[in-house]
Amino acid sequence: MAEEKICSEITGTVWKIEMGVGDTVAEDDVIMILESMKMEIPVLSPCAGTIRELLVDEGNAIAEDQVVAIVDI
Amino acid sequence: MSRHEELAQELESRRARVLEMGGEKKLAARKAANQLNARERLDHLFDPDSFAETGMLATSHIPEMREKSAADGKVCGYGKIEGRPAAIVSCDITTLGASSSMTNVRKMGHLRRTAIRNGMPMIFLNETSGARIPDTMGAQGTGALGQDPEQFIRGREIPYVSACLGPSYGTGTWYTMLSDFVVMRKGACLAVSSPRVTSLAIGEEVQLEELGGWKLHTEKTGLVDYAVDSDEEALDLVKKFLSYLPSHSDELPPAVEPPNEDDCDGNAITDIVPAERQKVYDVRKLIAAIADPGSVFELKPRFGRVATTALTRMGGKVVGVVATNPMFKGGALDPDGCDKITSFLVLCDSFHIPIVMLADTPGFLIGVEGEKRKAPGKIMNFISALQMCSVPKISIVTRKSYGQAYLNMGGSRNSDEMAAWTTADVGFMDPNIGVNVVYGVTAESDPQKFEELKAEISRETSAYDLAAIYSAQSVLDPRQTRNWLLSMLSVHSRGREGGFSRRALASWPTTF
Numbered sequence: 001m002a003e004e005k006i007c008s009e010i011t012g013t014v015w016k017i018e019m020g021v022g023d024t025v026a027e028d029d030v031i032m033i034l035e036s037m038k039m040e041i042p043v044l045s046p047c048a049g050t051i052r053e054l055l056v057d058e059g060n061a062i063a064e065d066q067v068v069a070i071v072d073i
Numbered sequence: 074m075s076r077h078e079e080l081a082q083e084l085e086s087r088r089a090r091v092l093e094m095g096g097e098k099k100l101a102a103r104k105a106a107n108q109l110n111a112r113e114r115l116d117h118l119f120d121p122d123s124f125a126e127t128g129m130l131a132t133s134h135i136p137e138m139r140e141k142s143a144a145d146g147k148v149c150g151y152g153k154i155e156g157r158p159a160a161i162v163s164c165d166i167t168t169l170g171a172s173s174s175m176t177n178v179r180k181m182g183h184l185r186r187t188a189i190r191n192g193m194p195m196i197f198l199n200e201t202s203g204a205r206i207p208d209t210m211g212a213q214g215t216g217a218l219g220q221d222p223e224q225f226i227r228g229r230e231i232p233y234v235s236a237c238l239g240p241s242y243g244t245g246t247w248y249t250m251l252s253d254f255v256v257m258r259k260g261a262c263l264a265v266s267s268p269r270v271t272s273l274a275i276g277e278e279v280q281l282e283e284l285g286g287w288k289l290h291t292e293k294t295g296l297v298d299y300a301v302d303s304d305e306e307a308l309d310l311v312k313k314f315l316s317y318l319p320s321h322s323d324e325l326p327p328a329v330e331p332p333n334e335d336d337c338d339g340n341a342i343t344d345i346v347p348a349e350r351q352k353v354y355d356v357r358k359l360i361a362a363i364a365d366p367g368s369v370f371e372l373k374p375r376f377g378r379v380a381t382t383a384l385t386r387m388g389g390k391v392v393g394v395v396a397t398n399p400m401f402k403g404g405a406l407d408p409d410g411c412d413k414i415t416s417f418l419v420l421c422d423s424f425h426i427p428i429v430m431l432a433d434t435p436g437f438l439i440g441v442e443g444e445k446r447k448a449p450g451k452i453m454n455f456i457s458a459l460q461m462c463s464v465p466k467i468s469i470v471t472r473k474s475y476g477q478a479y480l481n482m483g484g485s486r487n488s489d490e491m492a493a494w495t496t497a498d499v500g501f502m503d504p505n506i507g508v509n510v511v512y513g514v515t516a517e518s519d520p521q522k523f524e525e526l527k528a529e530i531s532r533e534t535s536a537y538d539l540a541a542i543y544s545a546q547s548v549l550d551p552r553q554t555r556n557w558l559l560s561m562l563s564v565h566s567r568g569r570e571g572g573f574s575r576r577a578l579a580s581w582p583t584t585f
Contacts, residue, residue, distance in 0.1 A: 009401060009402050009404045010403070010405075011440075035507075036403060037435050037503065037506075038350070038351055038505045039350070039351050039352075039399065039403040039435070039504065040351055040352060040353060041353060041399075041400075041401075041402065041403050042353065042400065044400075047119050064440075064442065066437065071114055071297075
């Protein structure tokens, strides 16, 4: 099964995780919300699939381009 | 049978041979793969019976290849799309790989000059293996290439549109790079050379998708506007794009009947855009709520997503919208976003399309990566282009707009008229960061002091402060946006010039 690595577009802190492992996602669904530049910035799924792995927890600081989740497609 | 009839029969037989293209077997394989052939694509694109071919009986200049080179691999001619003329080069990859040759380059040159002289868009349907071998081999082969010192000049006298419907290398790629709109069929490859040639040249295996696939070009390079699954979808997008553009630069974009204003729901705006600055939203929904219903056609939707650029209609007339999109990186403008906006400004200025700018941005995205990617140069390209644009420019600060980004998004007389929503917040930088920069205090080091200083630094950043010095000409309830824009587009209609731009950007390259 092919996989898609979901990366953060921006440096920030994980504020809220909206999806769990095994959840089905559509393209542009919100997987988690980061806090960056005092804004709540969503991490969107770039494709439809199923969440295989979440690689961060709420409160974690993350860097730009860091892989935060893996989706099976 | 008279001599005339004999000659007519010979002509018909030659024409029939050309219509067989690369032969039954190759055409059947395409059909099985759900791909239209070069001539079926014309049927899908053009109004019935409107296509007039040029160079149908052109062949390879090499005598022994004549029988194998129907139309020399590139079907060229003129047709009509919804009654408006267009010129086309449709690659027939079943004939010698639609490779570029001495004869078909001559056909394309004639077509381009004819389209420019007579004012009709050029459409390139690319599916080509690149330069023809052995024709271009050796000094004489290479020395005979092109022979047209104006072949790659863009003055945007007419729109260029490309659809990459299969492999696209060499000339097919070059014209795509010069185009105002590009659509790609998924599975096609757009590159300088094929994966095979590239692998041989650099000594390592290169995959098609990695070298020139749709994801690369719609998301990373931004050279392609849309990727679609079928030829038909690609051709429909070509038609859609052209429906917003004039046929040439001496006419205005085509207007349609204005919609019934009862169908335009300005009240939806306050449901779409949260008043709280920390909440994000998708600006594409805001654009849809402001523009004529169903008229929004976004360009490069997967690239540089911090910015949204879209052709729309307002009161039936074509308007280009440039907006920051808080949904992505909070709407902080990065180098890709700048490139995307600059290329859109070039399009609008070249074809007399007024511009509406919607600003909700914390500024330019700063950082080492941005500097490596020439962020300062991109920012200046963007604002140089904006200042050179002579189409009407109307801007709105919807929420935050800070620093240089405020200027780039139309602030401080970089647009003809500017309004600020009641939610606007304008200053030299985001107050949360400004407190630390100016006073060296953070929310963590001294929360109480931080809040006091933030309140101080946030003073006089409202829409009313901007309006008081007439830097914003109006303050708007967001729900009044559409009416205000319709009114200002009418005021700034460039009446003395008949609505025509001076087109100072018309020869700017947009692939940077």
